[in-house]
Each structure stands twice: as C-alpha cells, then as structure tokens.
Amino acid sequence: MSAFSILFLASCSVWLGEAQTEFKRVAEENVTLPCHHRLGLLEQGSLDIEWLLHISETVQKAVITYSGGRVYDDLNEEQKGRVSFTSNFLAGDASLQIISLQSSDAGKYICKVKNAGQYEWARITLKVVEKPSKPKCWLEGELLEGKELSLQCRSASGTAPISYRWQRLSEEDERAEQLPPNSRVNISNPGQVLLKNLTQMSTGLYQCVATNEAGQESCVLQVTVQHAQNISMIAGAVCGVLVGLSLLFLVVRLTIRRKEKKRYEEEEAPNEIREDAEAPKAHLVKPSSSSSGSRSSRSGSSSTRSTANSASRSQRTLSTEATPHLTPPQYSQQQLDGKEEPKKADYNHLVKVAVPAVMVPAQSRAFQTV
Template sequence: MHTLIRSFLGLWYVLGALAQTEIKLVADENVTLPCRHSLGHLGIQSLDIEWLSNISDHGKQVLLSYSGGQVYNAENHKGRYSFVSKYLEGDASLFIRSLQPSDAGQYICKVKNAGQYQWSFITVIVLVKPSELACSSEGAQLEGKNVTLNCKSTAGTKPLNYRWVRVNLKDNVERPVQSTARIGPENQLLLHNLSKTDNGSYRCEVSNEVGKRTCDVDVTVQSVSNTGILAGVACGVVVGVFLIFFTVWLLFHKKEFKKREEEEFFNEIREDAEAPKARLVKPGSSSSDSRSSQSGSSSTRSTTNSASRSQRTHSTQETPHGEQRHHCLEKI
C-alpha cells in the first residue's frame, strides 16, 4: 500500500514537473505566485497547504504553510510571505514582498486533504532593471578637438541596449545625433573635430525588457581665441592679486624699518645725554683726592684736563703781568 502511494505521488511530481509554469518577474516589486485547488470542500480541519522553495543549496524549504487551522511562517522569512486571500476556498496563491534576484528558482505549492493531493510547480525568473547611469564628458570642448561622452549601467538583466540622441531640454524633443558621431566599443559617443554645430545636450538611454534609464550630457564648444582671452584674463587676475599682496607686504616692512631706525636714533641720543660730567681739580688737593680722581673713568680725566688747560689759557690772556697771575692763583 505504501509503495502504491509513493508511486502515485511520484507520478504526480513528474507530471507536475513536466507541466510546470515559468514566470518572469521584476526585482524590487511585490509579486504573486498562483496556486488554485479544489480540496477545500472535503473539510477545513483536514486541509493542509504548503509552499516550498528549491532556491538554496540546502534543498527544499517550507516558506509558508497551513495546517490544523493555523498559518505558519518560516522564522527566517517572516513577513515576506503570506497567502493572498481565500486560501481555504481554493486560492492558495503566495504573496512575496519586494522580490530580490536571489529569489529566482523553483517554487512548489502542495495542497492535501483526505488523502488527495494537488501540486503546482512554478519557476521564477527575476529580471533586474538597468541601474542608475553614470554619464560624463572626456576631453577639451574646443573647436577642432575630439570629445568622448561616456554612459555606463553597472547592473541589469542582459541584454542592455544603449541609444544616444540629441535632445532639446526645453520641450524634451529628441532627434538623431549628427552623422559625424560614432559609437565606441563601450557604448560611448565619439564626437570628432568639434564645431559650434555640436553644441547642445546629448541623452544616453539604456534599456532592457523590464525598464530603462536615461542621463544627459551637455556639450558647449568654445573657440580657441576665446579660450586664449579667458586664459589671459585669468593670468591677469592672478598677477594683479600678487602685486597687491606684494605692495602691502612692502609697505608694512618699510614702516617697520623706519620704526627701528627711529628707535636706534633715540637710543644714541639717550646714551650721549647720560655721559658723566667733568670736575675741576684744585692744585692744593690732597693725595687721597688725587687717587680718587685717578680712579674715575678715562673720559672724566680727559674732560678735566681739557677744562684746566682752557682756564689757564684764558687767565694768561687777561693778566699779562705776574702780579695778576699771582692774584688769580690766590683767589683759586
């Protein structure tokens, strides 16, 4: 008997596998896997429903089940899977929240009641939209030069189709690129021998069977003469700024130099004003006074001697006779 049941189940599995459904779904969207049955009329208490996946290396895993009047969720997938609506009355479809590329694989819906089985086999293919595009311009946008417009999508289900157009951003009207433009090996747009007619916005569009992305690149061609003028103006501004800073620096240091000169001049005057005064020595001074006078600075002795000589010369001129000189000496 058990052998017969296993054979019967195996036959259903093979027939289901041969009749399995393939569904293409889009990543990051909420999706529903269909499963309909007609076993609910045999009694709710004996009804069993299981959703299994065969998408991991660990074999089949139970994602969601109903048994004995209770719904059970897998612990590691709680919140992502649920029954859609009237699963007891015949619609046991599986709701998956935010489908991921890793969800691709085979899913099995098994419904059992009173020894009767119904199976659904679904193969899920997850499609990914193109990723956000990275667009840029490479090369100097000057007359006669070449420019490369780059556009790259780093993710998305292949094949990814690239398309370049010119676009008027005001009214979003697209038109073909000029005949001189070429498409590079990595889907770049190559613009050769630039001229003013190449000015404008260029749009890159990347698409696959589930979506598309776009990005715009602006091209503004400048003449070589204008570039020279701009470069000259830039250099002039730099030189002007340098001269201003140099002038300020020069004035500041000149003021500091003048201030140091004035300080040195006043210091010299102060040193001259503080020189020791000269003192006349009387002829009848004692030896101790003479020694004390000799212990003075050399400048004081010089000043004293000079003063003495000047006084004697003056006395000689006023008293030519000996009496007058003697009289002067007595007064001293």
C-alpha cells in the same frame, strides 16, 4: 474512494504540474503564484499546505505553511511580511502572493497540498528582473574646436543585458535627433561615443538611454564647444588679473614695512642717545715740585733772574718726562662687592719719588755764596 475519484485527482495533479511554470516580474512589483487543489473536501482537520523555495538541489526554505488549523508566514526572514495566501486556501485556492519583489525572491517554488494521505503539488519558476539604475553620464576630453570628445554612460545596477543608446536632443522641444556625422559609437562598449573634430555644430544636449527587458533610464549631458581664441583671451585675462593682484599685494606689503621701519627708528633714537653719552671723566692734576729752583730764585739777585728762569724751565721739563703715567687704581672683586674699602693711592709720594734732583748751575751757586 472510487477509482473515478482517484483518476480525477491524478489528472488534477498532472494539470497542476503542467500549468504555467514560469513567471517573470519586475522588481518592486507584486506577483501571485497559482496553486489549486481539491483535497479540502476530504478532511479539513488533516489538511496541510506548504510553499517551499528551492535555493539549490539540496537547500530549500519554507515560505508559508498551513498546518493544524494555523497559518505560519514568518518562516523566511527575507520574505517576512511580504508573503500570504491570496484566497480561501481551505476551499481549494492555495495560491501564494508576494509583494514588493526583490531579486532574492527569484527561484523555484513548490506548492505541496496533503490531506488524508493524498498529495497534490505545483512547480513554478519565478524570475525577477531589475530595470537599469539611473545611468551616470560624463565627458572625457577638451571642449575646443578641432579636438576630440568622448561621451561616457553606465548604469551601476540592473538585470543584464543592458543596452545603451546615445542620441541628440533638440534644445527647443527636447525631441530626439541623430548624432552629428563626425560621431563614432564604440562597438565593444556601446555606452561610449566619440565626437571627432569638434565644431560649433557639435554644441547641444546629448542623452544616454540605458534599456533592458525590465525598463529604461536615461541621463543628459550639455556639450558646449568653445573657440580656441576665446580660451586664449580668457587665460590672458585671468593671468593679467593675477599679476595685478600680486603687484597690489607687493605694494601694500612694502608700504606697511616702510611704516613699521620708520616707527621703529623713531622709537630707538632716544635710546641710542642715552647709551652713547658718557659721564665726564675726572682729570688728575699732576703736582710739580721745584723747591730747589725757587730757593735759588729767591736767593739770587735781579741780574741772575733770567738764568734762574731757564733752570726752572729745565726742571719742569725733566719733571714732566720723569713723572710716570698715572693710571686709576685697580680694585679687586671684594672691593667692588663692598666687602673691602679701596685704598687711596698716595700720589704725593709718587711725585716725590719720581722727581730727580735738579742740578743747579754753577753760576747760580756762585751767586749764592757771595
């Protein structure tokens, strides 16, 4: 190889190194990283092309390579299916194309071309920026006249820095307008706007716009300021409805319980009558004996009947007082179970024993001896 050729290749290498070294693209877009060489004219069978991604000073990953007449584009799992050579890399254009960029694609790329012991390379820095995600808008405070209201806005993701801007929208054509005079923006947190001393003029649509170098997203809030008097009326109406419903429920409950009680009393009345009724008890007739009185009455004459009657009444009185109180016989458990028959009480014997001897008046005896 002549000295002129070597000088030319060296100049090309310098040109590749001094070419545009930084690209900035938005996520989800496509990018082409340039790499041109002239080594394909030497020996095509020994041409090698390699793209590397430097993660750090000591760590790097192979993105795509050409070696031994074959292309290898599945070396990096995160970029598999998204990288390729853009043109005829054998003729001198070994540029790398990456589609559907992701934040993990950002880094320093090196293109190395080798053929017949000669080298060429290119260094390119790729930056991938993400536009803000759709921000979330919310309110903090009371929507009442005279109160304070805070408007909050924040994006969950996106390349920093992200700036926030609140504006009011016209309800007719949604044209951007300035915020009310009583609004204040938080300097330390631009996503927060404080509306002080709310009035009916504060009612309307408010939009938050989140912006960075990759793009912007927005969200909208509806602010409706209410009269304090209207709130009181609504609260009173709600309380009245709740009280009315409670009273109605109580009346229905009492009515149901009254019907249940009445039905229970009607069902229990016949049972109470049957339980309170008692079977008639058998009364024991106490036998009275006054044989001596009767004998004296039969033996006496008609003139002494009154005396005999008096004696008979005295005998009956004494017999009643002397007769013990008769109680029903007591049965043992065996008798109740039917194993032993109860013994009958001899009431006649009790009567005979209980009746004492009756004193017959002397006058009566005198008449008997006659």
